[in-house]
Structures are given as structure tokens and as C-alpha cells.
Amino acid sequence: MTKTTPMMAQYQKIKDQYPDAFLFYRLGDFYEMFNEDAVKGSQLLELTLTTRSHSAKNPIPMCGVPHKAVQNYIDILVDQGYKVAICEQMEDPKLAKGMVKREVIQLVTPGTQTDTGAAGAKRNNYLTALTQTDDAHYGLAYTDLSTGELKAAELSTTDTVINELMSLQTKEVVVDTTVAQDLQDRIKQLGMMISTQADIQASSELSYVEQDLTSDRLTQVVGVLVTYVTVTQKRSLAHLQRAVAYQPTAFLKMDHSSQSNLEITQNLRTKKKSGTLLWLLDETKTAMGGRLLKQWLDRPLIDRAQIEARQAKVGVLLDHYFERSNLQAELVKVYDLERLAGRVAFGSVNGRDLIQLQTSLEQVPQIAHTLGDLGEPVFDETLKHLDPVEDVAEAIADAIVPEPPLSVTDGGVIRDGYSDQLDEYRDAMRNGKQWLAEMEAHEREVTGINNLKIGYNHVFGYYIEVTKVNLNKLPADRYERKQTLANAERFSTPELKEKERLILEAEEKSTALEYKLFVDLREQVKKAITRLQKLAAIIASLDVLQSFAVVSEDYHFVKPTLIAGHDLEIKQGRHPVVEKVLGRQTYVPNDVSMDEQTNILLITGPNMSGKSTYMRQLALTVIMAQMGCFVPAESAQMPVFDQIFTRIGAADDLISGQSTFMVEMQEANRALSHATANSLILFDEIGRGTATYDGMALAQAIIEFVHDQVHAKTLFSTHYHELTALEDSLKELRNVHVGAVEQDGDLVFLHQMQPGPADKSYGIHVAKLAGMPTPLLKRAEVILTDLEDEAAAKPVVAVPSQTASTQPTEQPAADSQETTPEPAALPDTSTKAAVTPTDTDQQLSLFSEEPEMNPAQAKVIEQLSQLNLMGMTPMDVMSQVYKWQQKLSK
Numbered sequence: 049m050t051k052t053t054p055m056m057a058q059y060q061k062i063k064d065q066y067p068d069a070f071l072f073y074r075l076g077d078f079y080e081m082f083n084e085d086a087v088k089g090s091q092l093l094e095l096t097l098t099t100r101s102h103s104a105k106n107p108i109p110m111c112g113v114p115h116k117a118v119q120n121y122i123d124i125l126v127d128q129g130y131k132v133a134i135c136e137q138m139e140d141p142k143l144a145k146g147m148v149k150r151e152v153i154q155l156v157t158p159g160t161q162t163d164t165g166a167a168g169a170k171r172n173n174y175l176t177a178l179t180q181t182d183d184a185h186y187g188l189a190y191t192d193l194s195t196g197e198l199k200a201a202e203l204s205t206t207d208t209v210i211n212e213l214m215s216l217q218t219k220e221v222v223v224d225t226t227v228a229q230d231l232q233d234r235i236k237q238l239g240m241m242i243s244t245q246a247d248i249q250a251s252s253e254l255s256y257v258e259q260d261l262t263s264d265r266l267t268q269v270v271g272v273l274v275t276y277v278t279v280t281q282k283r284s285l286a287h288l289q290r291a292v293a294y295q296p297t298a299f300l301k302m303d304h305s306s307q308s309n310l311e312i313t314q315n316l317r318t319k320k321k322s323g324t325l326l327w328l329l330d331e332t333k334t335a336m337g338g339r340l341l342k343q344w345l346d347r348p349l350i351d352r353a354q355i356e357a358r359q360a361k362v363g364v365l366l367d368h369y370f371e372r373s374n375l376q377a378e379l380v381k382v383y384d385l386e387r388l389a390g391r392v393a394f395g396s397v398n399g400r401d402l403i404q405l406q407t408s409l410e411q412v413p414q415i416a417h418t419l420g421d422l423g424e425p426v427f428d429e430t431l432k433h434l435d436p437v438e439d440v441a442e443a444i445a446d447a448i449v450p451e452p453p454l455s456v457t458d459g460g461v462i463r464d465g466y467s468d469q470l471d472e473y474r475d476a477m478r479n480g481k482q483w484l485a486e487m488e489a490h491e492r493e494v495t496g497i498n499n500l501k502i503g504y505n506h507v508f509g510y511y512i513e514v515t516k517v518n519l520n521k522l523p524a525d526r527y528e529r530k531q532t533l534a535n536a537e538r539f540s541t542p543e544l545k546e547k548e549r550l551i552l553e554a555e556e557k558s559t560a561l562e563y564k565l566f567v568d569l570r571e572q573v574k575k576a577i578t579r580l581q582k583l584a585a586i587i588a589s590l591d592v593l594q595s596f597a598v599v600s601e602d603y604h605f606v607k608p609t610l611i612a613g614h615d616l617e618i619k620q621g622r623h624p625v626v627e628k629v630l631g632r633q634t635y636v637p638n639d640v641s642m643d644e645q646t647n648i649l650l651i652t653g654p655n656m657s658g659k660s661t662y663m664r665q666l667a668l669t670v671i672m673a674q675m676g677c678f679v680p681a682e683s684a685q686m687p688v689f690d691q692i693f694t695r696i697g698a699a700d701d702l703i704s705g706q707s708t709f710m711v712e713m714q715e716a717n718r719a720l721s722h723a724t725a726n727s728l729i730l731f732d733e734i735g736r737g738t739a740t741y742d743g744m745a746l747a748q749a750i751i752e753f754v755h756d757q758v759h760a761k762t763l764f765s766t767h768y769h770e771l772t773a774l775e776d777s778l779k780e781l782r783n784v785h786v787g788a789v790e791q792d793g794d795l796v797f798l799h800q801m802q803p804g805p806a807d808k809s810y811g812i813h814v815a816k817l818a819g820m821p822t823p824l825l826k827r828a829e830v831i832l833t834d835l836e837d838e839a840a841a842k843p844v845v846a847v848p849s850q851t852a853s854t855q856p857t858e859q860p861a862a863d864s865q866e867t868t869p870e871p872a873a874l875p876d877t878s879t880k881a882a883v884t885p886t887d888t889d890q891q892l893s894l895f896s897e898e899p900e901m902n903p904a905q906a907k908v909i910e911q912l913s914q915l916n917l918m919g920m921t922p923m924d925v926m927s928q929v930y931k932w933q934q935k936l937s938k
């Protein structure tokens with residue numbers, strides 16, 4: 049067995065404490081990784097893998113990163129979902145006796161990463177903790193370590209837990225031993241890291257943040273969160289804010305799939321911001337405002353008074369262009385106060401950060417002035433609480449030079465005149481340097497060597513340098529040789545040595561004192577962290593409000609009136625994002641009119657006509673209104689909704705591993721079981737994912753259920769024209785349709801909502817727009833005409849009685865399997881005829897009773913005769929025709 053070196057023994061001992069993290073082991077100017085860490089790390093970070101050759105037989109794989117660039121490498125690993133333990137040298141290697149003492153000073157994990165760079169400035173990075181109690185209730189707490197925000201909630205179902213985690217876009221969830229394994233597995237499947245924190249350790253941070261919590265469940269989960277943070281960070285957490293308990297029900301509730309379908313903060317295609325509501329609304333000038341806007345989007349309000357308070361401020365800012373412009377100009381100069389406060393707490397703040405803090409604070413009196421100029425009482429409260437934290441701004445201005453260096457340990461940070469002692473050291477240094485200049489002149493004179501010079505380097509200190517050709521001019525006695533270069537020699541003299549000692553001493557003392565003064569100042573700023581955070585919150589909110597005013601002006605939004613009843617009247621509403629993309633001239637505005645007596649709009653109309661845009665438009669308008677923003681319409685009056693449910697689109701379904709139809713039914717079910725009379729439901733073509741009869745039966749039963757039991761405001765789009773007959777029996781339902789006209793055989797979409805049901809479905813026209821082969825389209829038209837005749841003779845769905853209304857209609861669903869049977873072998877010659885649409889004889893032969901028709905042919909005829917073409921999409925038609933073709937060609 050090979051013997052381990054003391055260093056590797058130390059390494060291993062530390063590594064054993066962090067088995068699931070990459071251990072970055074500080075060795076001089078590098079952080080080294082060994083063994084498996086090195087092998088994997090070298091691949092992930094594209095580093096050269098070497099070996100540490102303490103034994104030729106068992107070389108130890110090794111790779112390293114320079115300590116100056118370490119942050120980059122840490123970010124890459126953490127972004128990919130790994131943890132990194134940073135192990136530092138805890139003493140100066142030169143002074144250490146034996147092995148240099150080393151310790152892990154921080155464990156960086158996806159949820160505790162604070163240096164997210166410019167890209168992360170407008171995003172929060174939330175670390176979440178989760179606990180579970182026996183009765184399947186949960187405690188959830190989250191924090192953003194860079195800002196110190198800390199919130200906690202009690203949740204009662206696993207679905208709400210998952211939903212909350214997804215909304216927070218948390219990357220790491222800390223659990224204690226109470227959380228069921230299957231829930232942990234579900235969380236992992238969502239791509240979030242699970243970390244474990246089994247015990248809760250008392251700490252001053254914990255007792256501070258817990259002060260406002262009243263429930264045991266919340267104290268427990270906040271305890272887990274703060275302990276994990278304390279254990280991994282090992283640094284001051286003075287900026288953690290007092291935990292605020294929140295209730296997800298205090299906000300407009302939307303599950304994650306609705307948020308994602310409506311493209312609120314991420315678009316469906318690339319998961320990026322572009323093309324989203326956030327993208328449209330974000331005219332914020334500060335990173336704090338950007339983050340707050342996203343939080344408001346994730347959690348619109350449900351309290352009318354709170355919404356109206358925001359609206360009032362937006363209104364004032366909208367009406368005062370000049371003050372708003374001033375405010376914007378001031379906000380631009382405000383840096384990220386929240387994160388600066390975080391860095392002050394961590395002790396990682398540098399001189400430049402403090403200057404940023406000072407500059408930001410100096411804007412506050414200006415901002416107050418501008419708000420005062422508005423002369424509107426709505427900002428009185430804001431003005432009252434706007435604390436410019438002057439003492440901190442002044443302290444920084446007194447102490448720090450205007451353009452400090454990045455490093456806080458190399459001097460040059462503190463102003464002259466700030467400390468007498470420091471000024472003395474600096475004088476000594478300056479005098480010393482002056483003395484050196486004089487000495488240089490003097491030595492040149494006495495030796496006659498004009499290019500003699502005095503220089504400095506780290507190893508040899510101060511020296512007199514004389515080129516080789518001039519060496520003979522030097523008097524032998526006073527000069528002591530220090531270093532030989534290719535064409536020069538370096539010397540010292542007793543006077544130079546003495547001065548060197550004084551200068552270096554002064555320099556050393558001066559930088560040490562500067563650092564001490566800097567730390568003192570930092571500690572002083574630290575005492576103001578809570579005030580800074582409060583100021584940051586006010587500035588962020590002003591920033592979002594001015595952003596609302598800007599977009600409201602740019603895109604002609606109006607202030608919605610929120611009412612107590614159930615009357616929803618939007619005149620000339622628009623989908624703000626589609627409008628921005630298409631242009632104001634192209635977009636066709638539409639009313640949404642649902643009075644107290646109307647809860648369901650059944651929307652019919654051709655594919656591509658704008659049904660789902662209309663539905664999304666309403667949802668976005670509601671969200672914007674309840675955030676306090678103005679809305680894209682000519683006028684809007686609406687109730688305050690408590691929840692929004694959507695079943696739109698199917699983009700997510702492929703990834704979730706469940707069938708589209710299953711997801712559709714689950715989402716519909718969620719709406720039906722949780723919606724109230726104050727909710728908004730958007731159902732886009734529910735039922736289309738299954739066989740026609742099944743789908744139509746379900747769609748009808750769902751509409752009836754909403755109508756009779758839920759009474760939520762509901763938009764229901766469908767291609768099942770039969771459903772439009774429901775208007776006769778369901779008094780809260782009204783038909784609307786999107787207009788389209790045929791011009792010279794082509795379909796022209798009007799994008800205009802009109803009362804009543806659509807007259808026909810135009811599926812074949814859309815198939816034509818999609819470029820399907822002409823013979824196929826003609827064939828589909830022939831089939832359609834035929835089927836319409838059949839359907840006219842035999843109505844497919846009976847209009848239900850009100851009493852049976854919560855039950856699915858029984859009649860059509862039974863043979864759903866039969867509509868898409870496996871093709872049976874069938875020798876037949878009529879295939880070619882099937883794609884020769886003009887040959888009506890052969891068409892007829894398909895439908896007429898042929899004496900020698902075999903069972904498979906009979907089956908085709910039967911299927912064809914039962915097919916409800918009006919309820920099928922063009923793709924359904926095409927695939928069905930294709931199946932028949934296949935069958936008949938065998």
C-alpha cells in the first residue's frame with residue numbers, strides 16, 4: 049500500500065465531510081481538485097488533467113484553477129447543478145509550522161449562489177426549505193441570499209407545494225427528515241436539487257428572522273432554511289430580513305401551467321423573456337425594480353383597495369410626463385441597493401461597491417424632490433418613508449476615494465485627510481520616495497553615470513542599477529552587489545537599506561490601517577442594512593409604477609374599473625403582446641361582454657381565426673389589472689378575480705411524459721374542483737384530444753358543470769358546433785364567434801368577435817392554407833358534403849335536459865374505440881378512385897350497398913357514415929382518410 053502524504057491526508061479528511069461537492073482545495077495561487085473530483089471537474093470545466101506524482105504506481109489525478117479566476121469556474125459547476133466547497137488556507141504558508149491549516153469557508157450550491165453577474169440582476173435566486181407534518185401539511189420558506197428577502201407559508205397539498213416551487217423557479221430545496229420520499233422524488237424530477245438539513249441549530253440570525261412568526265410549522269421550516277444557510281455559508285448573514293408569513297391565497301392564484309401557457313414571464317418556445325408579458329411591461333430602470341415587477345406578475349393582488357392604490361400612483365405618473373422623466377433619470381443612477389446591502393453583510397463589499405452605494409443614496413433627496421413636485425397626496429406615504437440614509441452616504445463620501453481600486457487590501461481606498469495616522473504613513477512614503485529621487489540624482493552626479501537608476505522589486509527591494517559598461521566608474525567601497533542581470537548589476541548601500549526599511553514599513557502600516565478603516569466603515573454601513581433594505585423596497589416599487597406608467601402611455605392602456613359584482617365589460621380589448629408584435633394597425637380589438645347573467649361564452653370560429661388569442665387577451669388583461677397596471681382596451685370594467693384556470697395549448701405535455709389528453713383532463717379537473725364564482729376559466733377546445741363523441745360528450749358535460757355548479761366566468765372555445773345549441777338550455781351561456789368570410793374560394797379572417805354561433809367550420813380551408821395536396825382537399829370536400837347530409841338526417845348529440853346536465857350524455861360515447869380501428873386486410877381496387885375526386889360514380893360506389901362487400905369494407909362504410917366531420921380537425925380528417933386508403937389498398 050502506498051503511503052499518503054500529510055497533505056493528501058488533510059485533503060481526504062476535508063473531502064470526507066463534503067462527499068457530494070467538488071472540493072476546491074487552495075494550494076498557493078491555485079484551487080486544486082483531486083481524484084474523482086479532478087476527473088469529472090476537468091471534463092466539465094475543460095481543464096487539463098494531470099497527476100500528482102507522490103507514487104509512480106498510484107498517481108493521483110489532479111487539476112486546478114487559478115484563484116483569481118475561481119468565480120467563473122464555480123459558476124459553471126453550480127449552474128450545472130453541482131455544489132462546490134471552497135477550502136482556504138487559514139494561515140500564511142510562510143509562517144505555518146508543519147501543514148498549513150485549511151478549512152472550508154463556503155459551500156456554494158445552486159440555491160445559495162449570490163454572484164450571479166449581470167445576467168442574474170433582474171432575477172431572484174430563491175433557496176427554498178420544505179418540511180412536512182403528519183397531517184400532510186407543509187411548511188415552505190424561501191430566501192434570496194443576495195437580497196436577504198425571506199418569506200414563509202403553510203401549504204396544505206402536495207400540488208400547492210409543487211406549484212409554489214415552480215412559481216419561485218427555485219433551483220434547490222432543503223428538506224429535513226419529515227418530507228416524504230415520493231415528494232422528494234417528484235421535486236427532483238422537476239430538475240431541482242434536494243439538499244438535506246436534518247437538525248436546526250440556534251443562531252443569532254435565526255432568532256432575529258423568526259421574531260414575527262407565530263406558527264410552529266413556520267418556525268420549523270424557517271429554522272431548517274436558516275440553519276442550512278448558516279452551515280453552508282459560514283459568513284455573516286446580517287442582511288437576512290425578518291421572515292414574513294404569506295398566504296398564497298392572498299394573491300390571484302394561477303397554477304404554474306397557466307402561468308406558463310399564458311407566457312407571463314417565460315415564453316413557451318425558448319423559456320426566455322422575449323414575447324412575454326414581462327417583456328412588454330418591463331421598462332424598469334433598476335435591477336430591484338426588475339425583480340419586483342416579476343414578483344408582482346407572479347402574484348397579482350386580490351384586494352381592491354391595494355390594487356386601486358397602485359392604480360392611483362400609476363395614474364399620477366402617467367399624467368406628469370416631466371416629473372416622470374426626472375424620476376427615471378434619477379432611478380437610472382440607483383444601483384442594486386438590495387444586493388449591495390447583501391454584500392456589506394457578507395463582508396464581500398469593496399470600495400467601488402461603497403461608491404455605488406453612495407451614488408445611489410445621493411439620488412434619494414432628488415427622488416423625494418421629484419415626488420414632492422407632483423403635489424399629489426397619493427405619494428405622501430412614500431415620501432414619509434423615503435429615508436436617504438444620509439449618514440451612510442456621508443460616511444462613505446468622507447472615507448473613500450472617488451475611484452477606488454477593486455482590491456481592499458492593497459491600499460489606495462481611503463481618502464487623504466480621513467485619518468491623521470494614515471496621512472503620516474503616507475507622508476513617510478511620499479518623503480521616502482522624494483528622498484529616493486534625490487538620491488538617484490546625487491549618485492548620478494558623484495559617479496558620472498547618467499543612466500544610473502533606483503528601482504524596486506518584490507524579491508530584492510530597492511536597488512541601484514548600473515549597466516555593465518559603466519561598472520568601472522563605481523567606487524568600490526560603498527556599493528554592495530545584490531543581483532546580476534544580463535547587461536546590468538544591481539547594488540544597495542547602507543543609506544538605501546535604511547530608507548527602504550522606513551518606506552516599506554510605512555507602506556505596510558498604511559495598507560493595514562487602510563484595510564482596518566475600510567472594515568470599520570463597512571461595519572458602520574452594516575448597522576444600516578435594515579434601513580437600506582426598506583429604502584430599496586420603496587425605490588423598487590416606484591420603479592415598477594413608473595414602468596407601468598410608461599407602457600400605459602406607449603401602448604394606450606386605460607385604467608380598469610374594479611367592481612364588486614360580476615359584471616365584466618371590456619370595450620375594444622387587445623392582446624398586448626400580439627398587438628406589439630403585429631402592430632397597432634393590424635391588430636383587431638374585441639369586446640368582452642359578460643354581464644351578471646352571463647358566465648360562459650362559447651366561442652366558435654375557424655381555426656386560426658383568433659379564438660385562443662381572444663381568451664389569452666382576457667387573462668392577461670385581468671392579470672395586468674390586478675397588478676395595478678392599466679390595461680389594453682378602450683375601457684374596462686371588471687370584478688376582482690380570485691383565481692385563473694386555463695387549459696390552452698399542449699406545448700408542455702410532451703415533456704411531462706403524460707398523454708396530452710390526460711393532462712387536458714387533469715387541468716380541466718383542477719379548474720372544476722377549485723374554481724369559485726369569482727374565478728376565471730379559459731378552456732380552449734377541451735375534448736379535442738380524444739375520439740369525437742367522447743370529446744364532445746365531455747365538453748358538453750364540463751360546460752354544464754361550470755354552468756350549474758361553478759358559475760365562474762368562463763371562455764370555452766370549441767369546434768363542436770353541436771354545442772352551440774346549448775345556448776337554448778343554459779341561461780348563463782352565450783354564443784359568440786369569430787368572423788371569417790370566403791372571398792373567391794379563399795378564407796379571410798376578420799379576427800372580429802361577433803354574437804351567435806359560427807355558421808361553418810372552414811377546417812378544409814385551413815388545411816388548404818397549410819398547403820395540403822389539392823386532390824386530398826377536394827376529396828375531403830366531397831366527404832364533407834356527404835356527411836353533412838347524413839348529420840342533418842341524424843343529429844349526433846341530443847340537447848340535454850337541465851336535470852341531466854351534470855352527467856355526460858350517454859348516447860355517443862360507447863363506441864369511441866370503434867372510430868379508429870386497426871386496419872384489416874382488404875383487397876380492393878377503389879383506392880385510386882378515392883383520390884380522384886371528380887369521379888362521382890366511384891364516390892357513390894363507396895356509399896351504395898354492394899352485395900359482395902366484405903366485412904372490412906362494410907366497416908369502412910359504417911365508420912364513414914358515423915363520422916362527425918364537423919367536430920374534427922383537418923388533421924383528424926386527413927389521418928382518417930389515410931387509414932381508409934391504406935385499408936382499401938390491401
Ligand SMILES: Nc1ncnc2c1ncn2[C@@H]1O[C@H](COP(=O)(O)OP(=O)(O)OP(=O)(O)O)[C@@H](O)[C@H]1O
Pocket residue numbers: 626630634635636637638653654655656657658659660661662799800
Ligand atoms: N384580434 C386579432 N387581430 C389580428 N390578428 C389576430 C387577432 N387574433 C389573432 N390574430 C392572429 O391570428 C393568429 C391565430 O390566432 P389564434 O391562435 O388565436 O387562432 P385560433 O382560432 O385559436 O386557432 P386554432 O383554432 O387553430 O387554435 C394569431 O397568431 C395572430 O397572428
